[in-house]
Structure formats: C-alpha cells, structure tokens
Amino acid sequence: MYKSIVLGVVLGSGLISSVSAQDYPMKNIDLVVPFAPGGSVDVTSRLIAEAANQYLGDVKVVVSNRAGGGGIVGQNFVANANPDGYTVLAMTSSVVTNPQLKGAPYSIEDFIPVAAYNLDPEVIAVPASSPFDTIEDFVAAAEEDPLNMAVAGIGTSHHMSGLALTSSVGIEFNYMPAQGFGEQLQAVVGGHADGAFWPMGEAMVHAQAGTVRILAVASDARDANFPDVPTFEESGLGIPVWATFRGWAVPRGTSEESVTFLSELLKQVYEDEKYQQKMTDAGFDATYRDATSFQSLITSYTDQVVPIIEDNGLAR
Known part of the structure; x- marks a missing residue:
C-alpha cells in the first residue's frame, strides 16, 4: 500500500x-x-x-x-x-x-x-564611512595595496571567496578571522577592517540600517532589495556565482x-x-x-x- x-x-x-x-x-x-x-x-x-x-x-x-x-x-x-x-x-x-x-x-x-x-550569495561589504563608494573604487584600492577584510575564519567559504578574487582578478587581501559575525561586524563598523566578505543574509539588515554598504553581490542576478548593487560578474570580477x-x-x-x-x-x-x-x-x-x-x-x-x-x- x-x-x-x-x-x-x-x-x-x-x-x-x-x-x-x-x-x-x-x-x-x-x-x-x-x-x-x-x-x-x-x-x-x-x-x-x-x-x-x-x-x-x-x-x-x-x-x-x-x-x-x-x-x-x-x-x-x-x-x-x-x-x-x-x-x-x-x-x-x-x-x-x-x-x-x-x-x-x-x-x-x-x-x-x-x-x-x-x-546565500557572498557580498563585499564596507563601512558606511568607507571611501569606497563603488566596487570599482574597492578594486582600484586593492590593486595598490592589500585590503584588510573580516572573514568568519580561514578556510571558510567567505575566506575562499577572497582567494577566488585573487585568482580571477589578481587583487590581494589581508584576512582578519573572527569568532562570530558580531565580532566581524564590530571590526567593520568600527573601521578596524576595510571591509568584509559576508553572506547576504547576514549583511542585509545592517546595510538596510545604514551601518555598512554593499558594493557587489556574487549572484546570477541583482538582489531585489539592493537593485543598484551590481553582481560580481557585472563588476568584471570573473565570478558568476559564489553562494553558501x-x-x-x-x-x-x-x-x-x-x-x-x-x-x-x-x-x-x-x-x-x-x-x-x-x-x-x-x-x-x-x-x-x-x-x-x-x-x-x-x-x-x-x-x-x-x-x-x-x-x-x-x-x-
């Protein structure tokens, strides 16, 4: 039966x-x-x-x-x-x-x-006070000197999204691993990090609150909540999708x-x-x-x- x-x-x-x-x-x-x-x-x-x-x-x-x-x-x-x-x-x-x-x-x-x-696509987020208004500003700065990026830990998908960018467009980063998202957020909002590699699900509420700015999203389409934020591929980063x-x-x-x-x-x-x-x-x-x-x-x-x-x- x-x-x-x-x-x-x-x-x-x-x-x-x-x-x-x-x-x-x-x-x-x-x-x-x-x-x-x-x-x-x-x-x-x-x-x-x-x-x-x-x-x-x-x-x-x-x-x-x-x-x-x-x-x-x-x-x-x-x-x-x-x-x-x-x-x-x-x-x-x-x-x-x-x-x-x-x-x-x-x-x-x-x-x-x-x-x-x-x-949960990866995003590049920076403090609201960051001098990087666009992903182009971010990439140009990273081409000059490695930027300090907060990540959940070495070997996480977020850390490896940065390594993927190094492989695809040659920009380098210094990684700042943290115990949890709260510690990463404090580093970014407090200006101790130039930015972070985060999942959209965690970055979204803080971007909507205006404490951080999302520069690009590693999705195959723009996020409806942030229609002005380009995808990684649109930004010439050579990564179509990178998502948890x-x-x-x-x-x-x-x-x-x-x-x-x-x-x-x-x-x-x-x-x-x-x-x-x-x-x-x-x-x-x-x-x-x-x-x-x-x-x-x-x-x-x-x-x-x-x-x-x-x-x-x-x-x-």
Whole structure:
C-alpha cells in the first residue's frame, strides 16, 4: 500500500498536486543540523520543520543538533546512517570543503541531494564611512595595496571567496578571522577592517540600517532589495556565482522514492506563504531547487572551490 500525503497549494480555485511514497514515512524524520542551536542552519531548519509538519499527519520532522568539528560530527553521522529516508542532513557547502580542509572521513559522494531551500550569495561589504563608494573604487584600492577584510575564519567559504578574487582578478587581501559575525561586524563598523566578505543574509539588515554598504553581490542576478548593487560578474570580477547553499541531503543508498517524497515536501514548504514570510523576517531568501538543480549547484561550487584549496595549500 502507498501512504499518501497531500502536497498541494491553494491557487485560486483549489488544491493541486499530491505525492505518494510506499509506506513512507511511517515514523518521525530526523533532520540533523550539524551546528549548534541558534545559527542560520538551525533557524532555517526549524522554520522548515514547523511548515513541513502541517503536511505530514501523524509523523513529524524533528530537528536534532549534532554540532562539532565545524559540521563534521553531524555530517559524518548522516553519512553513516541507515539509508532508509528517516535521517536527513541539513546540508551546507561545508560538506564539500570539510573533507579537504579538515580531513573529514566522508566525501560529497556519500550524500544524495534532495533539494536546496536557501542560497546565500557572498557580498563585499564596507563601512558606511568607507571611501569606497563603488566596487570599482574597492578594486582600484586593492590593486595598490592589500585590503584588510573580516572573514568568519580561514578556510571558510567567505575566506575562499577572497582567494577566488585573487585568482580571477589578481587583487590581494589581508584576512582578519573572527569568532562570530558580531565580532566581524564590530571590526567593520568600527573601521578596524576595510571591509568584509559576508553572506547576504547576514549583511542585509545592517546595510538596510545604514551601518555598512554593499558594493557587489556574487549572484546570477541583482538582489531585489539592493537593485543598484551590481553582481560580481557585472563588476568584471570573473565570478558568476559564489553562494553558501543550504538544503537537504540523505545518505547514499536512500531510495529514489524517499528522495522524491522529501523533495516534494520541501517544494510544498517553499510554496507556503507563511513560511516565506517567516524566512524573510529572519533575513533569509526562501528558494527551491529540486534534486537535479541542487546537484548542479553542488558540482559548480565544488569545481570552483577545490582548486582554490589546493592552490593555496589549505588541504590536509
């Protein structure tokens, strides 16, 4: 028998679409967040679980935090879990880099992408008082002398976005790693750093408040909230997209039926207006890319970042 859940949206006249999976799910789904509570992945995962649980009937998506090793503990737990569809990873770009940077015992091939729910493009942000009014000003200054840039840490995707710029256009930076975003923000707003490489999700509220200025965004289109801010590619930086991705993945060997069910569940969540508003209120852009598109995104990111790790001697 097939256990059905309605995965529909109300579009004017009524409910559309339904998805079935054979005897699945019959119990709660463990959504593993490989980071501590309160961070971006945890917050978005809990918003997703809240929305998804409206459509699952007697079973639920239950968020569990398995932090440690910059994500390695939780990621390794899922990589080695029973591929029965009941253990899902809240997956980020660190799954690509942790094996190289930190010697994690798994590889990206140990996971099957389900769907992406958020893309957080990199931005170049400077203090509101910065002499750099445009990305052209920023690049010209960096060509003269390396600029001091705040980053979340050495080996993070933000640090490597700077290394990518060095590879693509030859500009150099001095990196100022910090323990958390608050420390980075203090360095930038206080004028101790020339700027920062940040995800849009964290930079947005401060740019809207007028404490920092965003000069460019590493997305394939301009952000609707900052229509005057050019993309990296428009700015001649040679990087079409550089984004932290967030999505779901399951252990290799999970059935196609379970993957399809979970992907459609995330699609239903994405189409939920209340969920979208909560994501916006939390500073995140809700999106949806199915398993195939998510795989393409992962492949593109891997192709960009792996050579950078190797060329800069960051691999373990």
